[in-house]
Amino acid sequence: MKQKIWTSSLILCLILSHLVTFGTLKQSNFALLATFVVTLLLWITVDIAWPSLLCLLSLALIPELGMKKILALSLGNETLAFLLFTFMCTYALAKTSFVRRTAIFFVTSSWAKKGPWQMSILFFLAVLSTGLFIAPTVLFFIFYPILQEIYTLIGLKKGDSFASMLLMGVIICVNLSAGMTPIAHVFPVLATSAYATLTGTTIDYGKYMLFGIPTGIVLFIGMLVIFRFIWRPQTPTFLGLNKTDFTVIKKPRQVENAIVSIFALVVFLWVAPSLLGGIWPFFNTSLAKLGTAFPPLLGLILLALIKFENKALLDLNEAFVKGVSWPSVIMCSATLALGSCLTDSNLGFIAPLTATLKPVLASVGVAGMLLLFIMWATIESNISSHIVTSQVVASVAAPLALSGGANALALTSVIGLGASIGCATPPSMPFVAVACSSGWLTTKTTLKAGIGFSCVAIIILYTIGYPLANLIM
Numbered sequence: 001m002k003q004k005i006w007t008s009s010l011i012l013c014l015i016l017s018h019l020v021t022f023g024t025l026k027q028s029n030f031a032l033l034a035t036f037v038v039t040l041l042l043w044i045t046v047d048i049a050w051p052s053l054l055c056l057l058s059l060a061l062i063p064e065l066g067m068k069k070i071l072a073l074s075l076g077n078e079t080l081a082f083l084l085f086t087f088m089c090t091y092a093l094a095k096t097s098f099v100r101r102t103a104i105f106f107v108t109s110s111w112a113k114k115g116p117w118q119m120s121i122l123f124f125l126a127v128l129s130t131g132l133f134i135a136p137t138v139l140f141f142i143f144y145p146i147l148q149e150i151y152t153l154i155g156l157k158k159g160d161s162f163a164s165m166l167l168m169g170v171i172i173c174v175n176l177s178a179g180m181t182p183i184a185h186v187f188p189v190l191a192t193s194a195y196a197t198l199t200g201t202t203i204d205y206g207k208y209m210l211f212g213i214p215t216g217i218v219l220f221i222g223m224l225v226i227f228r229f230i231w232r233p234q235t236p237t238f239l240g241l242n243k244t245d246f247t248v249i250k251k252p253r254q255v256e257n258a259i260v261s262i263f264a265l266v267v268f269l270w271v272a273p274s275l276l277g278g279i280w281p282f283f284n285t286s287l288a289k290l291g292t293a294f295p296p297l298l299g300l301i302l303l304a305l306i307k308f309e310n311k312a313l314l315d316l317n318e319a320f321v322k323g324v325s326w327p328s329v330i331m332c333s334a335t336l337a338l339g340s341c342l343t344d345s346n347l348g349f350i351a352p353l354t355a356t357l358k359p360v361l362a363s364v365g366v367a368g369m370l371l372l373f374i375m376w377a378t379i380e381s382n383i384s385s386h387i388v389t390s391q392v393v394a395s396v397a398a399p400l401a402l403s404g405g406a407n408a409l410a411l412t413s414v415i416g417l418g419a420s421i422g423c424a425t426p427p428s429m430p431f432v433a434v435a436c437s438s439g440w441l442t443t444k445t446t447l448k449a450g451i452g453f454s455c456v457a458i459i460i461l462y463t464i465g466y467p468l469a470n471l472i473m
Contacts, residue, residue, distance in 0.1 A: 003045075003046065006045065006046075007042070007046055010038045010041055010042060011038075011054070013034060013038055014034055014035065014038045014054070014058055017030055017031045017033075017034030017035070017038075018031045018058070018061055018062075028062050028063060028064050031058070031061070031062050032059070032062060032341055032342070034058075035055060035058040035059055035062075035338070036338060036342060038058075039051055039052070039054070039055040039058075039334065039338065040388065040392065042054070043331070043384075043385060043388050047327075048327050048328075048330075048331045048385060048387070049326075049327040049330055049331065051334075052327075052330045052331040052333065052334035052335075053330060053334070055334040055337070055338060056070055056071075056074055056333070056334055056337060059337055059338065059341055062341075065341065070337050073336060073337040073340045073341070074333035074334060074336055074337035075333050077333070077336045077337075078291055078292065078293050079189055079190075079193050079292075079332070079336060080329065080332055080333050080336065081293040081297075082189070082291075082292045082293040082296065083184075083186060083189065083328075083329060083332060084324060084329060085293055085296035085297050085299070085300055086183060086184045086296045087135060087184060087323055087324045087325060087329075088296070088300055088314070088316070088319040088320070088323045088324060089184075089262075089263060089266055089296045089299045089300060089303070090133060090134050090135055090138065090183075090184040090263075090323070091138075091314075091319050091322065091323025091324075092259050092262075092263070092303050092313060092314040092319065092323075093133070093134065093259060093260065093263050094134060094138050094142060094323075096255075096256045096259055096260070097256065098256055098259075098260055099130045099134065099139075099142050100142065100146065100246075102126055102129070102130055103123070103126040103127075103130070103143060103146050104146075104243055104246050105126075106122040106123060106125060106126035107119055107122055107123050107126070107150065107241050108240075108241050108242055108243050108245075108246075109122060112240070112241065113240030113241070114240075115235075115238055116154070116162065116235045116236060116238040117228065117235065119238065119240075119241065120165070120166060120169065120227075121224060123147075123150070123166070123169075123170075124169045124170070124173050124220070124223075124224075125220075126143075127139065127143050127169075127170055127173040127174060127177065128173045128176065128177050128180075128216070128220055129177075130142075130177075131173065131174055131176075131177025131178065131180075132177050132180055132181045132183065132213070133181065133183040133184060133263070133267060134177075134184055135178075135184045135185065135325065136174045136175060136177070136178040136185070136429065136431070137325065137429070137430060137431055139174050139177070140170065140171070140174045140431040140434075141431070143170055143174070144170070144431075144434075144435075146246075147166060147167060147170060149245075149246060150166070150241070151163055151166075151440070153241055153245050154236050154237075154238055154241075155236060155237070156236055158439040158440055160233075160234070160236070161231075161233035161234055162233040162234060162235055162236055163440050164233070164440060164441050164442070164445050165227055165231055165233045167435055167438070167440045167441045168423075168435075168441060168445070168446065168449045169223065169227065170435075171423045171429075171431070171432055171435055171446075172223050172421070172423055172449075172453055173220070173223075174431070175386075175420055175421045175422070175423050175429065176216055176219055176220060176223075176420065176421055177216070178386075178420045179212060179216065179416060179417035179418070179419070179420025179421060180209070180212040180213050180215075180216035180417070181205075181208070181209050181212055181213070182203075182205045182208055182209075182292075182416075183205075183267065183270065185420070186328055186332055186386075186387055186390075187386045187387065187389075187390040187416055187419050187420040188208060188212065188390070188413065188416030188417065188420065189416075190332065190335055190336075190339075190387060190390045190391045190394065190416070191390040191391070191393075191394040191412045191413065191415045191416030191419060192208065192394070192409065192412050192413055192416055193336065193339065193394075194339055194391070194394035194395045194397075194398045194412055195394070195398045195408050195409045195412045197339055197340050197398075198398050198399060198402065198408070199402075199408075201409075202291070202292075203292075203409075204473075205270050205271070205292060206270065206271035206272070207472050207473055208413055208416075209271060210472050211410075211413055211465070211468050211469040211472050211473065212413070212416075212417055214468060215417060215460070215461070215464060215465040215468060215469075216417070218460050218464055219421070219456075219457055219460055219461075222453070222456040222457070222460055223453055223456075225456075226449070226452055226453060226456060230452065231449070254308055255308050255313060258306060258308070258313055259303065259313055259314075262299050262302050262303055262306075262313070263299065265295075265298075265299065265302075266295040266296055266298070266299040267295075269294070269295035269298070270292065270295050300314070300316070300319075304316050328387065331387055332387065335387065335388075335391040338391070339391055339395045342395055366404060366405050366406050369400065369401070369404055369406060370406060370411060370462065370466055371458075371462055373393060373396075373397040373401075373411060373415060374414060374415070374418055374458055374461050374462050374465075374466070375458055376393050377389055377390070377393040377394075377414075377415040377418035377419045378418040378419075378421065378422065378454050378457055378458050378461065379422075379454065380392075380393065380419070380422070381418065381419045381420065381421060381422025381428060382422035382423065382424035382425055382428055382450055382451070382454055383422070383424070383425050383428065384428070385428075386419050386420055386422060386428065386429065389419040389422070390415060390416055390419035390420070393415050393419060394412045394415045394416070394419075397411055397412060397415055398411070398412050407466075407469070407470045407473060409469075409473045410466055410469035410470040410472075410473045411466065411469075413469045413473065414461050414465045414466050414469055417461065417465065418457065418458075418461050418465075421453070421454070421457055422450065422454065423446065423449075423450045423453070424446060424447050424449075424450025424451050424454065425443070425446070425447060425450070426443065426446075428450075432446065
């Protein structure tokens with residue numbers, strides 16, 4: 001009942017913002033501000049899907065914008081096409097046993113058999129490495145059953161501290177991998193899009209990965225230090241795991257090899273302009289001009305056309321239904337449109353916001369400004385949606401960084417990584433809520449571990465992440 005009253009009140013406020021003025025704000029500016037605030041509150045407290053549609057409708061009702069412009073900024077945005085095609089490509093990969101076989105290879109290797117800590121590190125590495133190109137929620141539900149098998153094989157029970165640590169490590173690595181690359185990951189894409197909207201510059205995802213992957217590895221090491229020397233769970237008796245302990249349902253090897261090869265081609269086309277552009281100008285001219293949505297689109301076409309035993313590698317109808325996180329896509333479309341409108345020179349609030357905050361930021365300097373935004377993104381990602389965090393923090397940070405002497409692209413990239421790693425509370429990501437209700441992990445343990453990792457992450461992002469991003473970008 002209380003939620004219905006809250007939701008109805010917010011919608012009423014949104015309707016009234018289109019009918020009345022407030023103070024010195026023009027009606028259009030007031031409606032835009034109300035749309036931003038109401039949508040943000042609904043995202044945090046109610047849902048992400050239908051409030052996103054309400055956001056698009058509210059923006060379309062602003063006279064200076066209109067429906068056609070809003071549709072072009074949201075559903076017609078290249079970033080949305082990139083995410084849609086990438087979700088479908090990664091769905092094809094997730095349906096194979098490639099990821100599961102990779103995880104089993106890691107945890108049954110000779111080094112992993114030396115002890116529970118060695119096995120844990122390699123298991124976390126399996127999550128981190130495969131997560132570089134798989135959506136976080138999909139990744140968690142691939143590895144969670146594998147982890148439950150490991151629990152049974154090594155005799156762990158609910159309440160065991162080592163079992164809790166393993167699940168917490170999976171959560172952190174899933175989130176961390178989602179910030180290390182933009183492949184099938186919404187958060188870094190949204191954050192860097194705030195910079196692209198302001199400057200009209202196409203983001204080089206290869207350069208993002210040159211920053212994100214090394215920084216992510218340092219964060220991974222920080223997680224291991226926390227687990228080993230601060231958490232210090234009681235380790236179980238461990239005799240090692242064997243491949244025969246696990247069951248793997250395989251597709252025909254030709255099918256798996258074809259899917260993995262096509263996905264590798266898509267990744268190569270993403271990173272080629274930044275890695276090979278200086279050697280072969282083709283990658284910096286023709287390929288780069290095609291944009292980031294071209295590689296996954298090409299991959300989808302190949303997956304649909306290539307057949308084995310008269311069956312396509314990927315059923316597109318199935319991929320549209322099961323492979324795409326439509327609430328995330330719809331929310332992404334709304335945040336893209338909202339971000340563009342807020343930074344619009346005629347309707348946005350960037351100029352007055354910059355003027356208001358400039359004296360404050362001047363008093364703390366560029367270093368203080370960087371620390372402020374890194375802390376904001378990392379802390380907020382622990383208590384609210386990562387999508388909301390990356391969009392909101394980057395939209396405010398990008399113009400202030402441009403006017404304040406910082407590298408705005410580097411800062412929004414760091415925000416994209418910082419906004420991806422929060423895991424202290426269930427609202428941060430849906431699978432965190434699943435883990436906390438599983439019995440293998442408690443909300444209290446999750447909160448303590450999530451806060452501890454975030455504190456380490458802020459230090460690493462500030463001292464290593466931004467300087468590296470600034471150097472590369």
